[in-house]
Amino acid sequence: MSKPVKLRRFQAPIWDEPVIMEMGVPGRRGAHFPVAEDAVAEAVGGAAALVPAAMARPERPALPELSEPDILRHYLHLSQETLGMMGISLFGTCTMKYNPRVNERLAARPEMAQLHPKQDPSTLQGLLEGVHNFDLMLRELSGMDQFVFQAAGGADAAYTHTCITRAYHAARGELKQRDQIITSIQSHPCSPATANTAGFEVITLPLDEKGYPSLDALKAAVSDRTAALMINNPDDMGLYNPEIKEWVRIVHEAGGLCFYDHANFNGVMTKIRAAELGFDACMFMLHKTFGVPKGGGGPAVGAYGCSEKLKPYLPGPLVTLDNGRYALTDPGPHSIGKVREYYGNLQQVMKAYAWTRAMGLEGLSEAADISVLLNNYMEKELLKIRGVTRSHPDIDGWRLEMTRYSLEELYEDTGVTVADVQNRMVDFGIDAFWMAHEPWLVPHPFTPEAGEMWSLEDIDYWIAVLRQVSDEAYSNPEIVQTAPHNQAVQKVKVEPLEEPDHWAMTWRAWKRKRGVA
Amino acid sequence: MKEAVRRAHPFMPNSVDSIKQELLQELGIDSVEALFEQIPASHRVAGTFNFPPTLSAEVELNRHISTLLAKNQSCESHLSFLGGGCWQHYVPAVCQEIMSRSEFLTPVWGTPSSDHGRNQVWFEFNSQLGELIAADMVGMPVYSWGCATGHAIRMASRLTGRHKVLLPRILDPERRAVIANYCEPEEMPSHIAMVDIASDPATGALDLADLKKHLDESVAAVYLETPNYLGIIETQAEEIAAMARAAGAETIVGVDPLSLGILKAPGDYGADIIVGSTQPMGVPMSCGGGLGGFIASRDEPRYAHEYPTLMLSIADTAREGEVGFSMALMHQSSYGSREDGKDWTGNSTYLHAIAGAVYLSLLGPEGMRELGELIIQRAHYAAQRLNTVEGISVPRQQGFFKEFVVNFDGVGKSVAEINAALLERGIFGGIDLTETFPELGRSALYCVTELHTQTDIDHLANTLQEVCS
Known part of the structure; x- marks a missing residue:
């Protein structure tokens, strides 16, 4: 039973901060650059003469004109108008983590921040050593034989896999024939989306009553057209497919590759290894499971690991250790080339390496235990709240690190939607929860993920806030439906944004559409 | 040997035995192992892990990582x-200060109201970039310039129903390799052929005769860069765009945003889709980890509906006279429509947009x-x-x-x-x-x-x- 919790009197700062485009005074300056040295100017003349006339900019860009302190304060105000995980963020599927500040300090050092990717590898030995050592640690955790870090996010790693799938089958002369990728409706949208972008037809398997697709459905889907399976396990409802080894066997037998989207690794760290389950490749998100900051959406890293079989197809270069020297090695003629310029977000890889060293093997194992323990504790408490049910109520047993809930009952009883609840919870200093990926398999879904960084007190507070909002929904639904009330701005009117006359992605467009001078 | 004392891990507030016990009691179980019942025993890790020693003491970790990094030589030491x-450009201190604010650094998504400030910064970045390049529509950033170009070419292919792109022979080999993956191999049904256009060996400008030779009704887009990979400012950009338009092809222009204080904005010489790098705007190189890209265009529905990126719009709120910011056109993204969405999106380089907003406002x-x-x-x-x-x-x-x-x-x-x-x-x-x-x-x-x-x-x-x- 969660303990009694006193709700905070939260109020977000309201600065009514103008858009910077309407701030400033002509002539104000926020930064100076030196003028060219006399000898330089003497030798080459003025800049105007160096710009080809046809390409000279006739007018200055209409950027704001502010002084440096004004700019600092403007952006500090905006940071204060951002709850930004200063509350409690149980954003499911994203595995909210503590991002150690020592790693930020280290990554800001010039020996990391001021490196150019085309420097001679002899000048990058420390970085390459860190990257290689982290590769070795991920190999231990997955059983794979090589990792690359070029993919700039989880979806980019999924894309990497689709490119490798093309190269693998092309090398066998089967690419034209193998034009289908199989996934499940519970996979992350990036799996079907990247498969489609790579030119494959997507087969999406529905779930059966056990919460994952049936073996029969898989058997019916595989054929000599199967290029690959792209699957996550557990899914984001906390359900683990116990037949996954059989799945891999079936897809391999049909000649397809098996890719394990390890987005939901947090609850199974050190418990299972992708290669031991038979997978050819897997992906870890360093900005989720491995303690790298999310930055509100990157820079991120999708660490892609594969078995020996797929190594020749990896994007390059690979970081290798040859006779005590770290090198950037071309994977060879079968390589897919590049999914992004250069080697990846290596400053983030170094942060992940540092985080993993700080956690250690026992720390990872403990984090998995805590995240599963807390999730099941939360589930027990949340299901006591009026209007809350969980997905697949008939499936007994413990979930892993996430549970999918539904507020359908609450909605049916009160007319309050899941979005209303989300908007009301932020009034108590709770960061938005994750609902669910499209398509919603349960109505009014939400998916908190407790992880290991939040204290039991935080979790109890989160539960108490949801209980409070549920009580409000039944007693005074309007307060929930008109929320938020304690935030930097009120509810944004999103419906018109689908209309060309209303959307405005820049200040220029807004001025034009609103007739602002 | 001294027996190690079990200490609660500094990153994990529930790494305290009494709390774990309390939680187990609440669930009515003796061991956390019971919670993993869904995973068959035969799936559990068979062997052991060969892991380096734990460095949970920050003082030790700091020493280890800084010793590693000290083996590097940098563009500051050299x-x-x-x-x-x-590119190595100066990063103003205020960019670093704002980019490292916890509210921007650590979170993922919030609601438009609770993450209002962050959304505003993003909008301010897109708006300032829009002024610089003369474009009314700017998508949320993508992984890199090469990725932006790849997406833009695919946008053009969908817009025109054509499957060929003309690219300059003078092109960054890194970027070319990235673009190649977006254009798909020949075996794939939506393969886009990449055709090189020569340059005038004397001036480095695009060879218009060679362009003309290849520019026909099979061409989805002409891609040009200014300055190009070898630094050359393309002086015939307006003419190239006009030629492309006459052939019914889209003109995609790649730019270095830092050149645009003195060079003409691509929106003003006929670019339909504009791409480029965000890295020079207040982001350190980090061995290539500072890269980011953008996609922009005129604000027309035909372009708007082909963006694979998230699209952030300014909007009214429930309070009279107040504005907020929210995502528009979500349904066309991969989040909204899975494989039926436009290419794909996901975590990108959004933190760099925050540095970029600060950078552009500082420079003015x-x-x-x-x-x-x-x-x-x-x-x-x-x-x-x-x-x-x-x-x-x-x-x-x-x-x-x-x-x-x-x-x-x-x-x-x-x-x-x-x-x-x-x-x-x-x-x-x-x-x-x-x-x-x-x-x-x-x-x-x-x-x-x-x-x-x-x-x-x-x-x-x-x-x-x-x-x-």
Whole structure:
């Protein structure tokens, strides 16, 4: 039973901060650059003469004109108008983590921040050593034989896999024939989306009553057209497919590759290894499971690991250790080339390496235990709240690190939607929860993920806030439906944004559409 | 041996035995192992893990990582002339200060109201970039310039129903390799053929006769860059865009945003889709980890409906006179429509947009001009200066922005040998073009920015003189 919790009197700062485009005074300056040295100017003349006339900019860009302190304060105000995980963020599927500040300090050092990717590898030995050592640690955790870090996010790693799938089958002369990728409706949208972008037809398997697709459905889907399976396990409802080894066997037998989207690794760290389950490749998100900051959406890293079989197809270069020297090695003629310029977000890889060293093997194992323990504790408490049910109520047993809930009952009883609840919870200093990926398999879904960084007190507070909002929904639904009330701005009117006359992605467009001078 | 005392881990508030016990009791189980019942025993890890020792003490971790990093040599410890799509520019301190604010650094998504400030910064970045490039529509950033170009080509292919793109022969090999993956191999049904357009060997400008030869009704897009990979400012951009338009093709223009304080905005010479790098705007290189890209266009529904990126719009709120920011057109993204969405999106480089917003507001119109002028003057000074070194020539003395080709054919040494000798003297020489652009002979691409003083440039020239003689 969660303990009694006193709700905070939260109020977000309201600065009514103008858009910077309407701030400033002509002539104000926020930064100076030196003028060219006399000898330089003497030798080459003025800049105007160096710009080809046809390409000279006739007018200055209409950027704001502010002084440096004004700019600092403007952006500090905006940071204060951002709850930004200063509350409690149980954003499911994203595995909210503590991002150690020592790693930020280290990554800001010039020996990391001021490196150019085309420097001679002899000048990058420390970085390459860190990257290689982290590769070795991920190999231990997955059983794979090589990792690359070029993919700039989880979806980019999924894309990497689709490119490798093309190269693998092309090398066998089967690419034209193998034009289908199989996934499940519970996979992350990036799996079907990247498969489609790579030119494959997507087969999406529905779930059966056990919460994952049936073996029969898989058997019916595989054929000599199967290029690959792209699957996550557990899914984001906390359900683990116990037949996954059989799945891999079936897809391999049909000649397809098996890719394990390890987005939901947090609850199974050190418990299972992708290669031991038979997978050819897997992906870890360093900005989720491995303690790298999310930055509100990157820079991120999708660490892609594969078995020996797929190594020749990896994007390059690979970081290798040859006779005590770290090198950037071309994977060879079968390589897919590049999914992004250069080697990846290596400053983030170094942060992940540092985080993993700080956690250690026992720390990872403990984090998995805590995240599963807390999730099941939360589930027990949340299901006591009026209007809350969980997905697949008939499936007994413990979930892993996430549970999918539904507020359908609450909605049916009160007319309050899941979005209303989300908007009301932020009034108590709770960061938005994750609902669910499209398509919603349960109505009014939400998916908190407790992880290991939040204290039991935080979790109890989160539960108490949801209980409070549920009580409000039944007693005074309007307060929930008109929320938020304690935030930097009120509810944004999103419906018109689908209309060309209303959307405005820049200040220029807004001025034009609103007739602002 | 001393027995290790179990200590709660500093990152995990529930790593306390009493709390774990309390939680187990709540669930009515003896061991956490019970919670993993869904995973069959045969799936559990068979062997052991070979892991390095734990460094949970920050003092130890700090020592370990900083000792590793100290093995690197950086563009701060050395004088660097490397560019080629990842550029060393000055990062103002305020950019770093704002980018490292916890509210921006650590979270993922919030609601438009609770993450209002962050959304506003993003909007301010897109708005300022829009002014710089003269475009009313700017998508949320993507992974890199190459990825932006790949997506833009696919947008053009969907818009025109055509499957060919014309690209300049002078193109960053890194970027080209990225684009190739977006265009799909021939076996795939939506393969886009990549056709190279030659450049005038004298000026480096796109060869319009060759463009004309290839530009027909099968072409989805003409892609051009200015400045291009070799630094050259494309003077015929308006004519190229007009030719593309006449053939029913889209014009995609790639730009270095820092050139736009002095160079014409692509939206003003006929670009339909504009792409480029976000890295120069307040983001350190981080060995390529600073890269980011953008996609922009005119604000027309036909373009809007082909963006794969998230689209952030300004909007009214429930309070009269108040504005907020929210995502528009979500249904066309992969989040909204899975494989039926436009390409895909996901975590990207959004933190860099925050640095970029600060950067552009710090510089303002006059800072952008000053920066552009300083760079173009110093780069030309460097070109002149290097051209005087015995055996070295800079074939194009004008018409470039911050990068230019230096030829070493008159030196009896390879570029690799010269760069090795420079490195011994504390200098990172320009990118070796010998293998990637063999037609240029033994050449290297040198990059000069606002960070290079006259003294630095003279030092390079003198050192090259010593190395090449």
